[in-house]
Amino acid sequence: MTKLHILSNRLPFSVKKNDEKIELIPSVGGLATGMKSVYGQFEGSWIGWPGVELDTCTTEQLLEMNAMLKEEKCIPVHLTHNETLHYYEGFCNKTIWPLFHYFTQYAEYDAADWESYVNVNRKFADAALSIIGDDDYIWIHDYHLLLVPQMIKETKPSVTIGFFLHIPFPSFEVFRLLPWRMEILNGLLGADLIGFHTFDYERHFFSCVRRLIGYDITLNHINAPDRLILVDAFPMGIDYMKFHESSRHLDKQSENEKSDFTKQLEDFILQSPDRKLILSIDRMDYTKGIPHRLKAFANFLQNYPEYRQKVTLIMLAVPSRDEVEHYQLLKKEVDELVGKINGMFGDINYTPIWYFYRSMPYQNLVELYHACDVALITPVRDGMNLVAKEYVAARTGIDGCIILSEMAGAAKELGEAILVNPNNDNEIAEAIRQAISMPADEQQERMERLQDRIKRYDVFKWAAEFVNSMHKVQHLQSEYNTR
Numbered sequence: 001m002t003k004l005h006i007l008s009n010r011l012p013f014s015v016k017k018n019d020e021k022i023e024l025i026p027s028v029g030g031l032a033t034g035m036k037s038v039y040g041q042f043e044g045s046w047i048g049w050p051g052v053e054l055d056t057c058t059t060e061q062l063l064e065m066n067a068m069l070k071e072e073k074c075i076p077v078h079l080t081h082n083e084t085l086h087y088y089e090g091f092c093n094k095t096i097w098p099l100f101h102y103f104t105q106y107a108e109y110d111a112a113d114w115e116s117y118v119n120v121n122r123k124f125a126d127a128a129l130s131i132i133g134d135d136d137y138i139w140i141h142d143y144h145l146l147l148v149p150q151m152i153k154e155t156k157p158s159v160t161i162g163f164f165l166h167i168p169f170p171s172f173e174v175f176r177l178l179p180w181r182m183e184i185l186n187g188l189l190g191a192d193l194i195g196f197h198t199f200d201y202e203r204h205f206f207s208c209v210r211r212l213i214g215y216d217i218t219l220n221h222i223n224a225p226d227r228l229i230l231v232d233a234f235p236m237g238i239d240y241m242k243f244h245e246s247s248r249h250l251d252k253q254s255e256n257e258k259s260d261f262t263k264q265l266e267d268f269i270l271q272s273p274d275r276k277l278i279l280s281i282d283r284m285d286y287t288k289g290i291p292h293r294l295k296a297f298a299n300f301l302q303n304y305p306e307y308r309q310k311v312t313l314i315m316l317a318v319p320s321r322d323e324v325e326h327y328q329l330l331k332k333e334v335d336e337l338v339g340k341i342n343g344m345f346g347d348i349n350y351t352p353i354w355y356f357y358r359s360m361p362y363q364n365l366v367e368l369y370h371a372c373d374v375a376l377i378t379p380v381r382d383g384m385n386l387v388a389k390e391y392v393a394a395r396t397g398i399d400g401c402i403i404l405s406e407m408a409g410a411a412k413e414l415g416e417a418i419l420v421n422p423n424n425d426n427e428i429a430e431a432i433r434q435a436i437s438m439p440a441d442e443q444q445e446r447m448e449r450l451q452d453r454i455k456r457y458d459v460f461k462w463a464a465e466f467v468n469s470m471h472k473v474q475h476l477q478s479e480y481n482t483r
């Protein structure tokens with residue numbers, strides 16, 4: 001039987017070591033959920049880093065961890081502290097991440113980080129090569145593993161390789177800044193199918209291939225000398241029914257069944273019936289536009305004093321990459337801005353911003369989506385943004401409004417949201433006013449259309465379409481080779 005293997009930086013389980021005991025904690029992110037749906041059908045393995053550094057484990061712990069992961073059909077790629085430092089924190093998060101999100105001034109070009117990136121990509125490729133059969137399929141994920149497609153193709157050309165990038169692919173003028181641009185492009189071109197969230201990222205990629213490598217491109221096919229490579233847009237969806245049903249469950253709960261979190265939210269809303277809650281959820285990342293969003297909220301309170309006391313921004317910022325300096329500086333800036341705005345517009349009965357710097361359990365996340373009237377999602381760059389889709393899925397009352405940055409991949413699909421330029425504080429302030437005063441029938445009309453679309457193209461459909469395209473590319477390649 002043909003197998004489909006998955007390769008991603010992280011496994012769908014994180015390993016936790018508690019008092020010498022090993023525990024596997026399942027990941028709940030969109031990638032893990034979507035992949036689990038196709039992964040079961042193909043009998044493959046999942047290859048990735050289990051999340052603990054090799055140097056911190058004893059031999060017994062390693063053996064136990066490997067055995068536990070094997071039961072879950074997971075193959076660990078173990079990384080040392082030095083590798084996580086240079087490959088992950090270094091090249092992935094200080095070079096590719098800022099550059100591909102257009103933060104060119106943050107991108108560092110460090111030869112030692114690059115060397116580690118190549119070596120770790122080789123480790124992942126070797127782990128894959130040790131288990132994949134000649135006719136198997138492999139689906140490689142994201143910017144951590146851009147060199148792996150070529151490394152696998154060179155050794156086992158008959159394997160069908162799919163690659164999906166979860167972040168934007170930047171325009172040629174930005175991509176060309178990378179000292180290792182040729183290596184990265186050639187690495188990716190080892191794949192048979194390359195997927196992006198949007199057509200714009202696909203276009204940028206084609207432009208780089210044409211100008212830097214010189215391959216001919218027809219429609220969405222790259223005509224490489226040895227084979228055809230298919231490139232397409234696959235906008236990632238969410239597990240719509242999971243969010244929708246969890247939220248429906250909240251509608252049906254009796255008073256006794258409600259969580260303390262829900263009760264507190266309800267009490268707060270009941271204190272003043274015309275109170276409006278605005279929700280903001282992201283990882284604490286400079287690409288997410290959090291400082292601009294806060295300034296826009298302050299502008300809104302400044303420009304529309306009649307809404308003070310009535311509008312609260314609930315802001316969940318999940319700690320992320322806090323060992324990297326730019327993230328530490330961002331955290332400081334956000335802390336200060338929240339303090340300043342609360343100090344300026346708050347009083348004994350009113351805190352304009354409720355700020356949570358932590359991650360919350362899934363259930364609380366749904367409770368927030370369920371309770372808030374507006375979702376304010378204004379990244380300065382974002383590959384897709386799943387939070388916007390989750391908010392839509394969790395609106396059981398078919399009301400609610402999304403203010404969405406035009407720089408998020410999701411903006412291409414969510415045309416019924418209020419689209420804004422994330423750098424324009426006044427435009428966002430005006431969008432907040434528009435959202436909280438939008439007539440109920442207009443909210444409903446927009447939300448119904450959004451829900452139909454997101455329900456239809458959910459994460460399972462996304463994964464199935466990607467795998468179907470991997471089948472399709474095989475046929476296209478055999479036609480191409482017999483021309």
Ligand code: GDG
Pocket residue numbers: 028029030166167236281282283316318358359360361362365382383384385386387388390
């Ligand atoms: C990358 C790309 C692209 C958030 N806080 C909590 C929590 N979350 C969950 C959300 C959502 C996910 O994390 C965040 O996904 P996003 O898409 O918004 O953003 P990134 O993490 O930057 O993801 C992005 C994505 O990959 C997929 O391709 O859309 O553009 O940057 O699912 O629900 N979950 C829990 N507690 C939290 O506090 N349980």
